[in-house]
Amino acid sequence: MKITIKKIAEEAGVSVTTVSNVINKKAHRVSQDKIDMIEEIIKKYNYSPNMNARALVKSSSRLIGLLYFSDQKNLDFADPFVNEILQGIQRVAKEHNFFTLVHSVTKTEDIEEVQKNWRFDGFIAVGFSQELFEEVHKIIQVPIIFIDTHLKDEVYSHIEDYPNSYFINTNDQDASYKATTYLLKKGLTKIGFYSYEFDKNKTSVIQQRYVGYHNALKDFHIKPDTDLEYTEEQQSEILNHLDDFQGILVTADYLAIKFIHKLKQEKSFYERKLSIISFDDIRYAALNDPPLTTIRLDQTKKGEIAMKTLVNIVDEHMKENQITLLNGTLIVRKTTF
Template identity: 50%
Template sequence: MRITMKHIAQEAGVSVMTVSNVINGKGGKVSIDKRIEIEKIIKKYNYSPNMNAKALVNASSRLIGLLYYSDGPGYDFSDPFATEVLSGIESIAKKENYFILIHNVNSLEDIQEIQSNWAFSGFIAVGFYQEIYLKMVEAVSVPIVFVDTHLDNEGEALNNSNVYFVKSDDYLQAKKAVDFLYSQGHEKIGFLSYNFDLEIVGVIEQRFNGYKDSLLEKGLSFDKDLIFNDSDFDKLIENLKQFTALFVTADFLAMNFIKYLRNKGLYDVNRLSIISVDDIRYAELNNPPLTTIRLNQVYKGSVAIERIIQIVEKQSDIPKVTIIEGELIERDSVSWHAKKVDYDQ
């Protein structure tokens, strides 16, 4: 196993930054006992820092860190959202002669470790919810563009000169989706998403609230029994009689559910209309082609890298928040609902 600063920091019970400071002769604020302990651990593992990385630390760079946050040990880079955002970032970075280092993080220590080994001009942070956002801002001294991060007090965040946001208005896009289903005659509308916590401000939480408020504003009932997550496919089938349409928070999930229904011999667009969000490049190729809200994820990525470059190059009048508008894309997965559907027919 390759020993890293993170391993040394964990064994010494200190931060990665403290280990880095000791290695680089900047341990003045570290107690003598703790410094000796860290040095013993370094000697025990015969650890030597990456000299190429150390050289970068002491030089200017055109390096942008692209950080994907995940709660688990790894980020699912096969997720079309991740790849499309990356595609937009890479196209602009290459054109402007910037370099991108991609890293999955799930802790503050991960962020500290990569900072101690590389000199970043700035970061693009994807998938960071409020709690980890606050830790990120405290740990990083270079500009950060957060992609699709929602906060309950964005005004306070905007006072930080290093913080910028590029995102969709996920609440509004969810309302747009439900409004369209309602315009097609649907009044019993279910909700399907990946697992989420309503107490955590984030993309799915925003989409859920948009869904719920759209129903209530139309005088429709909000039924908690019609809220499902990606582990509830069997439960969804058991409740198919209870709704005629389903709002799904991601195209990829909608496509998986349609496939699941087909495998059970239960899919019929005239019995169940489905609308989702993203318009990933495969949505149009689905059977049937998905009706969805296009969020322009490739464009979102290109805007995020453009913002970082503008900040690094000290351009003026850089917007603190950039909202990427969504667009309703009508295809074939939503049908007109004129009467109550009987699933026993």
């Protein structure tokens, strides 16, 4: 027997509207006993709403596009940063009956292609550049939440020109200043900077952390030394110059954990007593050996905030703040001496 929302309503002795409100998590005026009874009937019949039919009726697809900017063709799901943001998004999306489609983006054409095949109620974009943001602004007409997307100041100062764009960022410059200052106050003066490849002249998460690192050194009257700055591609070089360092600021926990693993392989970690501090506080940071000193940025929370913002805009038609700036928290563990 095909179960319908009408049959569930008849069995529960309520209206079809009440059942619909319970399914859509909008049963604010329905008693908890009624909600429990309706959910029990839904569970008994293993009822699943026809999302395509609902989309046609409501002119809503219930589909959110999650766009990760990546220099690589395939997204690295092994990176905990990627997983933790996705976890936060999925948690809220499921609660409000949205679906997510994850897509890695290297160029504007990738977004145009995905829009040809699917109809989206909104997008969440992670780590976009200024250039990609400007292109996306032209081709996406639905609300889009940008996570960890640092742009030119003129964009934020004229945010009203981008009514469908919302930003959830960490104050990365301040977080980096805080991390570097922690090492400096421990008496370290030769502090290196270790990151993924980035352009120092283009605003980005890593570039903002680089600026914060330099600002802290200058405030402690230490001249920044480019000979202490390396990217992951230069790992073999940094391993040959470890005597130049007392501490290293690493721009991501995942990168720091890989670096510590390499130092252990080279039998250099414990022997050098090199202080290492990084960013994110991914779940593996506390499990690392030794546990990693880091700046907690709570990427899962960012994902939750981004998805909740979309829910409020799409379902509740609420006016949301276009710029949300989050602060990092220093978590001291065992990799700083």
